[in-house]
Amino acid sequence: MGRVVPTSRLLSGSTQLLLMVLMLATVARVANGCSISGLQVGETSDTSITITWTNNSSVNSYTFELYDNVQNASSNFSTDGSASNFTFTGLVAGRSYRIHVTLGCFGFSNYYGEVNAQTNMSIRLAGNATTCQGRVEVFYNGEWGTVCDDFWSPQDAKVVCRQLGCGLTAFAVSLAYFGLGNGRIWLDDVQCSGYETRLSDCSHPPWGIHNCGHNEDASVICLQVPSYTVLTITNKTSTTMTVSGTTSLLELFFYRAYLRETASGNLVTTFPIYSTTATFTGLIPGRNYSVSVEASNTTFSYRSDVVTDRTLPPQVNVTVIVNSSAAMMVSWVAPISDIDYYRVYLNETNNASVAYHFNFSSNVTTQRFFGFVPGRSYQISVTAYSGMNSQSSAIVTKRSLPPQVNVTVIVNSPTAMTVSWLAPISDVDYYVVYLSETYNATAVMSFILYSNITTQAFTDLVPGRSYNASVTAYSGINSQPSAIVTSITCKYMHYL
Structure with a gap:
């Protein structure tokens, strides 16, 4: 059997160096x-x-x-x-x-x-049977300790009461009011703004650094006063807003409602209330307001959470001017208000499926619309929008003008003429055909005809006399005459 030789023995020195560089490059890529x-x-x-x-x-x-x-x-x-x-x-x-x-x-x-x-610091109140009153103790590094009352303030007490879920009305008490603590004094010179979530979030020296004894242990008294909690805005119009809330021990506290403009923070009005509802009047349509209620007595006060909402936008007054058989001018007037935009609705009175709407910015209060069917009845309204709130105007019903028909006159004989006319697609109620002597306007003949009749013969005319013919179309109270066509009867009868 032959001897096994390591691969490195089979490679030249330069090849071994190249392999080593490649391996190091691979490791570097993985590490990077x-x-x-x-x-x-x-x-x-x-x-x-x-x-x-x-x-x-x-x-x-x-x-x-x-x-x-x-x-x-x-x-x-x-x-x-x-x-x-x-x-x-x-x-x-x-x-x-x-x-x-x-x-x-x-x-x-x-x-x-x-x-x-x-980890977060645990906190408790000791030295009193009530869970929301007592000496402040914090758990840090596995050991309970107290807080020194140097710089101890209502803002500090408010944070403690918030952290314990004991309300926001707090009194800071000093000089071991609830008895001396024992063990470590963990915090000193605590300074809170009153808005912190935990006491450990407030400014303070390092843990365990102090110059106090337990006779300076800090305490708090948290009072869960009856809160006037605004549940909802129960009713609103363009100029009024009603809020309803719940409370307890109503007879022990006085209540005052506050209304401010949300955008500016300006106080609009404040007044005392004697029930669980308050109605604000004289407001600006579409404006955003903030409402709160304060409960107080000679010792304590509590402000409810703030609720905000917008009054309804105004109901605008709409005017529609019929300009022609195919155009109408729609305009509207609104009082001083905060409106985001307007929406104009148009639909055929007798066919609600034919409907259109158009949006316009709040500074637009007039618009001309085209493309109406002559003589047709339309319903027009304008809705004002303020945020999610909207209010529609009264519906205005108008008919476009009937069409101006094209009149043709055919002289049939020295004593007869036939008047005919053509009209586009339209809603015409009836036609009135007029024939008068050109030089004697008092000599007039007229016929009222159904809208499906488009021709009328006139007889017993004077041979060789000039006559004016016209046709007026009527749609409701609207009417539109045609152009006048002048024709002369034959003076003599011609025979072929």
């Missing part, structure tokens, strides 16, 4: 593609931290090393490459952690980096 983006801390709670990232198809797996900065201990976790988030649970409230992230890509491991995160 083994990355992710957007690594950050997502949601946190008292006992959990979630990290998120944008995954990469080149990554097969993720390995996480969670470092407890207090215990100097670490734990390892992993997940597959399709994940874009991971949640660490069972953590200690108020504790800071470091998270190392390592990526696995096609057999290679690539350390990516680390993020720092902290």
Whole structure:
């Protein structure tokens, strides 16, 4: 049997060097593609931290090393490459952690980096039987401790009450009002704006740094006063708005309603109310308003949530002028209002399926429309839109003018003429045919004819006399005469 020789022994030195370069290049390409983006801390709670990232198809797996900065201990976790988030649970409230992230890509491991995160701080009230009153204590790094009352303010107390779900009416109490705490004093010089979600979000020195004793423990009194909660805007017109709400212990508080313009914040009106409804009047059509209600007594006050809505746009007054057999002028007038746009609706009165609508900006209040069938009846209305609200005008019914027919006169004999006419497609109720002597306007003959008749003979005329013939079409109260056709009867009878 022959001796097996390693491949490297079969290759020249230059070839071996080339293979080594190719292998290193392959590793470099894999390493360069083994990355992710957007690594950050997502949601946190008292006992959990979630990290998120944008995954990469080149990554097969993720390995996480969670470092407890207090215990100097670490734990390892992993997940597959399709994940874009991971949640660490069972953590200690108020504790800071470091998270190392390592990526696995096609057999290679690539350390990516680390993020720092902290679980939320737990909070409680102690020293009192009532859950919403007491000494403020926070749980940080596995240990309960108190808060010093330096700079302790109603804004700080408001955040504590919000975090505990005890309402927003809060009183800051100092000097260990609910008794001395024990153990650590975790926070000092806390300064909140009053809008923070958690006390730990407020400005404060590093945890555990203070110059206080427990005789300066901070406390709060949270009052869940009866709130006047506006449930809905129950009714609105173009100039009024009614809101309804629910409350409790109505007899113990005074209530005042406030109405502001949403865009400017300007106060429009305020007045006391004595029931669970309030109606505002004299408003501008289509305008957006904000409504709130304040409940108060000699000690406390509470402002409800704000609700916003727009009054209805106005009902405009529509005028329609019939210009011709094929055109109408539509105009409308609106009071001072906040209108987004208008929509003009046109439809045939006797055939609702033939309908059209056209949108116009709020600065347009007149428009001419063409293409009507002569003599036909149409319904026209204008709807004003303000946001999702709309209000239609009254419907105006108008008929276009009947057509101006083309008249032809045939002289039949010295004493007879025949008048005929042609009309386009139209809705004509009847025709009136007129024949008068050209030089004696009082000598007039006329006939009223159904709309399906388009010819009329005149007899007993004077031979050799000039006559004027015309036909007037009527559609409702509208009428339109034809042009006058002048013809002369024969003076003598001619025989062939």
